[in-house]
Amino acid sequence: xxxxxxxxxxxxxxxxxxxxxxxxxxxxxxxxxxxxxxxxxxxxxxxxxxxxxxxxxxxxxxxxxxxxxxxxxxxxxxxxxxxxxxxxxxxxxxxxxxxxxxxxxxxxxxxxxxxxxxxxxxxxxxxxxxxxxxxxxxxxxxxxxxxxxxxxxxxxxxxxxxxxxxxxxxxxxxxxxxxxxxxxxxxxxxxxxxxxxxxxxxxxxxxxxxxxxxxx
Amino acid sequence: xxxxxxxxxxxxxxxxxxxxxxxxxxxxxxxxxxxxxxxxxxxxxxxxxxxxxxxxxxxxxxxxxxxxxxxxxxxxxxxxxxxxxxxxxxxxxxxxxxxxxxxxxxxxxxxxxxxxxxxxxxxxxxxxxxxxxxxxxxxxxxxxxxxxxxxxxxxxxxxxxxxxxxxxxxxxxxxxxxxxxxxxxxxxxxxxxxxxxxxxxxxxxxxxxxxxxxxxxx
Numbered sequence: 001x002x003x004x005x006x007x008x009x010x011x012x013x014x015x016x017x018x019x020x021x022x023x024x025x026x027x028x029x030x031x032x033x034x035x036x037x038x039x040x041x042x043x044x045x046x047x048x049x050x051x052x053x054x055x056x057x058x059x060x061x062x063x064x065x066x067x068x069x070x071x072x073x074x075x076x077x078x079x080x081x082x083x084x085x086x087x088x089x090x091x092x093x094x095x096x097x098x099x100x101x102x103x104x105x106x107x108x109x110x111x112x113x114x115x116x117x118x119x120x121x122x123x124x125x126x127x128x129x130x131x132x133x134x135x136x137x138x139x140x141x142x143x144x145x146x147x148x149x150x151x152x153x154x155x156x157x158x159x160x161x162x163x164x165x166x167x168x169x170x171x172x173x174x175x176x177x178x179x180x181x182x183x184x185x186x187x188x189x190x191x192x193x194x195x196x197x198x199x200x201x202x203x204x205x206x207x208x209x210x211x212x213x214x215x216x
Numbered sequence: 217x218x219x220x221x222x223x224x225x226x227x228x229x230x231x232x233x234x235x236x237x238x239x240x241x242x243x244x245x246x247x248x249x250x251x252x253x254x255x256x257x258x259x260x261x262x263x264x265x266x267x268x269x270x271x272x273x274x275x276x277x278x279x280x281x282x283x284x285x286x287x288x289x290x291x292x293x294x295x296x297x298x299x300x301x302x303x304x305x306x307x308x309x310x311x312x313x314x315x316x317x318x319x320x321x322x323x324x325x326x327x328x329x330x331x332x333x334x335x336x337x338x339x340x341x342x343x344x345x346x347x348x349x350x351x352x353x354x355x356x357x358x359x360x361x362x363x364x365x366x367x368x369x370x371x372x373x374x375x376x377x378x379x380x381x382x383x384x385x386x387x388x389x390x391x392x393x394x395x396x397x398x399x400x401x402x403x404x405x406x407x408x409x410x411x412x413x414x415x416x417x418x419x420x421x422x423x424x425x426x427x428x429x430x431x432x433x434x
Contacts, residue, residue, distance in 0.1 A: 001260055002299050004394040006217070006363060009273045012294045012304075017278065019308045020293070024286040025245040030310030031289060032248060034302060035256055037312035041322050046251035048325040052332060053240055053250065084335070091333075098337040099382075116224030116368055118268055119284065124335075128240035128250070134284045137229035143370065143422050144225040144412055153234050162419025167224060169366045170385060170401055170425035171264075171338040198238065 058127030061092050062175060063196035065102075065125060067189040070180040080104060083175065087125055094124035096173050103166060104177040105206065110157055112150070112165045112203035113174045114142035120168035122175050126201060133202065143167055153204040176201050181209040191215030217362055218369065220279045221272035225370040225412065249285040253292065254331070255323050259316050260299045264336075265391035269364035270294050340398035342384040347428055348402060352378045355434035356404070356426065364392030367430040371422075375434045376406040379423060387427055400428040 020027050035041035065087060069076035079086035083100030087093060100122055103111040115121070116139045121129040132138050141149050146163045150156070157163060166174045178200040184192060194215070199205035241247040271291040272279070282290070296302040306312055323331070348354060355375050360367040366388045384398035391397075405423045408415035 002262065002266060002295065002394065004266065004392065005298075006269070006273060009270050009294055009298060010275075012297045013274055013278075013290065015304050016290060016293050016297070016307065017275065019304050021308065024283060024289070025243070027286070027289050027293075028245040028249050028252070030307060031293065032252055033310035034306050034312055035252065037310075038302070038316055039319055039322060040257040040259070040316070041252060041255055042324055044325045045255035045323050045328060046248060048328040049251040049254040050241075050247045052328060054247070057332065058240065059238075093335045094332050095334070098335045099339070114224075116370075117221055117366060118271065124332075130236050130238075131242065131284065132232050132234065132236055135229075135232065136223050136226075136280055137232050139223040140226040140229045141232070144227075146420065147417070149232060152232055159417060162417070162421070164405075164420075165422045167368070167422055167424045169368065170382075170388075170427075171336075172382070172403075172425050204234075 053128050057094070057124065059196075059198035059201065060193070061090075061127070062122075062125040062198070062201045063193040064189070065090060065092065065175075066177060066196045066201065067193035069102075069177055070192055071189055076177075079177070092125050096120070096122055097124035099170075099172045100125070100175065101172050102175050102177050103164070105179050105203075107179070108161055110150075110161050110163045110203065110206055111174075111176045112142060112146050112163060113168065113176060114139060114165060115168040116140070116143055117167075117169060120173060122173040125175055126198060130198070150204060150206070153199065155204070155206045157206065176203045178206065178208055181207070183210065184215075187215050217269075217272065217364065218360075219272045220276040222369050224368045246283070246285040249288050253288060255328075257319060257322050259301050259319055262295050262299075263391050263396075265364055265386075265388040266394075267291060267295065268388070269392040270298075272364070338386045339382070340384050340386060342400065343398065344384075344400070346381050346400040346402075348378050348381070348400075348431065348433075350378050350380055353434040354378055354402075354404060354431040357430050357432060360430070361389040363389065365389050365430075367426060368424070370411060371404075371406055371424060371426075374406055374410050376404040376410070379403045379405045382425070385427070387429075389427075389429075402426055402428070402431065404431065
């Protein structure tokens with residue numbers, strides 16, 4: 001059982017800080033060895049999870065959701081009404097997807113996602129968050145200086161575009177539905193999905209206008 | 217708790233590393249740690265709220281300087297020691313000195329394909345009618361639970377407006393103390409000009425998801 005005693009946990013943190021190996025890689029190696037010895041872990045299952053999050057569960061899932069919404073107005077309506085049900089239609093339900101809310105950018109509004117208290121993220125559609133999303137700098141600044149943060153990412157958001165920052169303080173998880181860029185009329189879903197970046201679905205990118213030359 | 221983790225609006229942090237590549241992991245040990253957490257047996261239940269509270273109790277210097285997955289390691293290690301699953305010496309050496317009685321076999325690789333679709337839900341049947349409705353002006357409480365809470369400091373005492381009511385969700389403040397109870401959850405919008413003295417853009421706002429006990433009529 002856990003005792004749920006904050007003071008005891010602080011003491012344990014100190015104890016661990018003093019006694020665990022000095023490098024993160026060595027700490028993780030010791031933890032894995034211990035869990036295997038205790039019969040709590042099969043290393044081949046660790047490999048399988050790593051492969052999934054390297055190969056399959058990542059932003060290309062979110063991009064497929066966005067491309068579907070851009071080409072199918074009924075799907076877009078379902079996505080905005082109930083994100084969890086709409087991603088389940090595509091087989092993308094899973095980790096942190098139980099209460100997904102998709103927020104739509106428009107010509108005069110922009111959405112930006114953050115978790116100031118930890119690092120909440122819609123893993124089943126966007127995979128593993130980038131390091132910057134988990135840094136103190138992003139968590140501190142996104143709610144207070146969203147325009148400055150966006151400028152660092154190369155997006156100057158005009159003053160007449162209102163920014164809504166979504167701070168993921170509960171179990172709702174957020175994903176941005178970017179605007180479909182001009183010049184993509186007639187593109188198929190696969191070509192459209194290739195335009196959609198991870199940052200656009202977090203909100204640190206806004207303009208997805210393709211370069212010259214049409215779809216890949 | 218008024219911990220170092222409550223970072224929203226804190227000033228003095230530098231630029232963001234916008235040039236980071238798209239790789240999900242930047243070191244082998246990061247990938248191992250993610251995989252370990254997804255694959256490991258849980259001899260005792262640890263709620264998401266207890267995990268978050270144990271993480272935010274990492275000493276402030278370590279919290280701000282140690283890499284993200286290293287903090288996961290520190291948090292799981294602390295939960296394991298606290299629950300009697302492992303000792304500090306075992307975690308330091310990587311060698312087990314005591315078995316865990318009654319433990320079943322660990323999750324096999326064949327379980328992963330099904331497990332990726334497991335979707336936890338945190339909504340629960342409501343036991344009380346909601347106190348607020350969309351459109352209501354509210355003020356976030358000045359005081360928050362001294363243990364775990366999801367009411368950030370930067371909105372405490374500030375006026376906002378309810379934009380959505382989500383029904384009853386598991387209350388983190390109680391869950392992190394080992395008690396599951398549900399309470400109405402709302403989305404609440406705060407104008408940037410209400411939160412930050414330097415804000416000028418009239419339409420900019422921050423929306424947070426806040427439980428009923430965090431709010432007062434305004």
